[in-house]
Amino acid sequence: MRSAVLWHAPAERTYAVSRPLQLEDIAVPEPRAGEVLVKIERASLCHSDLSVIDGSRVRPLPMALGHEASGTIVGTGPGVDDVRSGDRVVLVFVPACGQCRACTSGRPALCHRGAEANGSGDLLHGEALLRTADGGRINHHLGVSAFSEYAVVARESVVVIDDDVPFDIAAMFGCAALTGIGAVLNTAQVTAGQSVIVFGLGAVGLMAVMAAAQVSGTTVIAIDPLAQKRELALRCGAHFVGDPASAEALVAEHAGDGVDVAVEAVGSARVMEACLGLLTRGGALVSVGLPHPEQILSIQALQFPGMGKRLLGSYMGDAVPARDIPRYVQLWRDGRLPVELLHTDTKPLAEINEGLDALADGEVVRRLFLMS
Template identity: 40%
Template sequence: MSIKSKAAVIRDNKLAQPYKTSKPLSIEEIIISPPLENEVLVQVKGAGLCHSDLSVINGSRVMPLPLVIGHEGAGEVVEVGSAVKDIKIGDHVSFQFSPSCGRCRRCLEGRPQVCELAAATKGKGQLMSGGSRLSDLDGNVLNHHTGVSCMSQYSVVDRGSVVVIDKSVNIQDAALFGCAVMTGVGAVINTARIRPGDSVAIIGLGGVGLNGIIGAKLGGAETIIAVDIDPSKFIRAKELGATHCFDSRNNDTIEEIRELTKGGVDFAIDLAGVIPAMNTAYELIRYGGAVVTAGLSPINTQFSFNHSDLVAQEKSILGSYMGSCVPVRDVPRFLNLFQQGRLPVDKLIDGKITFDDLNEGFDKLSNGEVVRQILMPNA
């Protein structure tokens, strides 16, 4: 049967900051239809505030509105569809925002994170089985955010949108693993495939970027260079493994990094999602080096490079969606590394908030005052 749930709904993506005043996210009671045969209903225990959410709020990435926001989180399963046999009520799960059909060309070649069916349904604000399970109290359809919509007390999702996790893991900490950890650590470990002794520049030190620092240390990089426009982030970057830090606003930064690394880094990883960061990344790589980008710039922005330079120096530019992760493989192994103390992502959490603080929380994120906050919708 359908249930009611308090949720964060965005209906207008043109409201200006401060969001504490304009309130782009309205906290509403919504109706959630029961899960279909291949879906599960989850009581959300924690949802991370991410720049990808912020890009929906400020309109830089267009999603179908009205929409129940939230794509990074964790919770406890409270109901399963009739065809779901490998998940049971009471299981703890981490959400991940790219379910897969298992049958399209991308899935068949072992790249479920870029499933073609998932991309099509997420773009429509729907679930994999088609349509929405969400509506407001007047019966109007609400769209799903990347098939997750976890800034809600409850969320109904495709079975493929969750990964069962060990109950020994703190479930609020686990919220970060469905986006920030997979994207940042995965970009370094899976997409770049760094090796011990490599030099790596991480550009952009938000939640994803700091996970990139952690991933570079985990992978054995010898030189880990943190680059950002905000030097206040350098203290945390060094605590997590950065060997050097540079302010990208300094006109000499690229020259100084190239001198430090004797010609450039092996890998420059853009985790900022803005074109200036991509330009910096390309300028930083050596002969035979690679740019990896997991940052999502606003729609229709363009990045250009010197084609002759790309060929003559055999450079590479690689896109990394969701850290090139296979969630059912990577979320458990990253959680194991977290429990061993080798992925200290809990150090990125700056606070836990309720719905009352959510709009202000996005002000803090936009202003660079915090890395990650965890919304506890059932608190």
Template identity: 40%
Template structure:
């Protein structure tokens, strides 16, 4: 039997999300239903809203979230009703080549859910008032107050963990920290540049600080981002409106460039800038999501003559079922900053306003908080 729940539904790219009651179908075998408590307002969803990334519609977006298990389907063993959970937006099968090799973010199950908007059985668990099926986003659809998903899409967390903190950890934090710790393996006393100081970029900054980088250069186009970046550990700030950011980074590093450059904005142009700002023998890590049609022009000779390394990092190159809990412990020990990420909270009805503020660069991270 289905349950009515308020959700933010996208019917058409470049149109506002529509707040409406949707029917949430009960969990099938191996699935759970989550009562959402908090969801992050992330740029990845904005790509779908703007039409940069094509998805079948209607669809309920949202992939960074936390909540309480409301119901479980047959065969569910990892959680039970009443458990608190973080959503995993790249659910994985646990059995394939990628899962077995410690790279669950590359699992075909998570890839299929992300790009088809369907559950692993090829169906959906949402319907609108007209009986039309509504697609899922990344298998979780955090912008519905009630959402059914595979049990692989949730990780049980201690009940004393704030839902707001849990939501942040579920995407922006694990992606940023993981890019530094798992993908780049930033070394102490190194130099780092971070292009893009949104939720993910700020977590790259703080992870570089925790790794012992001696110089952390934050780069963004919004002047208000400087205060955020410095709070999280940036030693220098480059305003892209003031001139060529690559030259600015080189000027700050005796003309050499940085040991590690991270692209956390999401465009071909910033990808080129990050690569060009990487010193000889350094590493450039692409983290931001771009338009599906976006391309970057890389000087191939620099890969050879300068022995640069260029790599991507999805979900921080982590193992979420383990690493999410480690990040919680890091925060509880005082090492990881989370409260400082939250600029503003909105009810579900304010979600379009929240995305407008994101595009204007007014927030570090904002949250949708459910009653």
């Protein structure tokens, strides 16, 4: 099978020239106990992929990248009897063991064993399976490695969906939807009539806009420096949009003394600090973006005990994928989550490095790739 492998990081821009992802021919692995073999139908390019390439997220290399995808099961390992060949699936980037303290407390997105396997480049049920032609190890990305024609993943990394959901739509439910929608509905638990501001209108931020807009009576403000993304936010349900310099004035005009919820989907400590200043008393900042590890948050501590403000981390939208993906797909079916608006275009896998540049420059929201 062909697989897009990252050999060295950080890579230099432009990526179309430095070509950090190389298409390699590697053997299709066999699923072990508790694993399934998936034919990847569509894979999306996400900032979490880019963060490995630019060095913001350090991962063991070489690594077969890609984590947001949809596909079809074509094989199962021993002990897997609740899914079968032919099932359409969304791939999930945190495989939950079901036994650690996070899983047993109802927070599988924070699974300890899943995080350990993801960090080491292994799979939930065993060490990495991918190999170079001479037998060298290739690490898995977030238990998925979706920029490949096939992927062996833990059974816990797939959620079965109905056959009528297009692969283009389904792919975006594995990361962007879980993260952005979950930040609003699960982490912040936005309720009717609240005001919400979203900073950063990539796919995750726009999913947050959609989710906030479908809650009755909310006021949704969307902020991004790029005009085309602000226009897209209006189509996704935002009521008011602006660039970062206009955020304070928009909040004063449309949310009085501050917003109830701010979603930070940029990955910037500076933006997080600004968001805290826009909250009303008792408001919540939901941190979704991934800042570089060297960024430090510097804020007035008194805002928390003195004004009741809250800072909430949200990883994978505090999702329970088996519950939330079908729920979000139904909202899409009902016309309340226009996920299709985020699909910029579809390209062959051979253009993956050019796609990295387009994502880094803000030219695309979700570019999907065909594996063959």
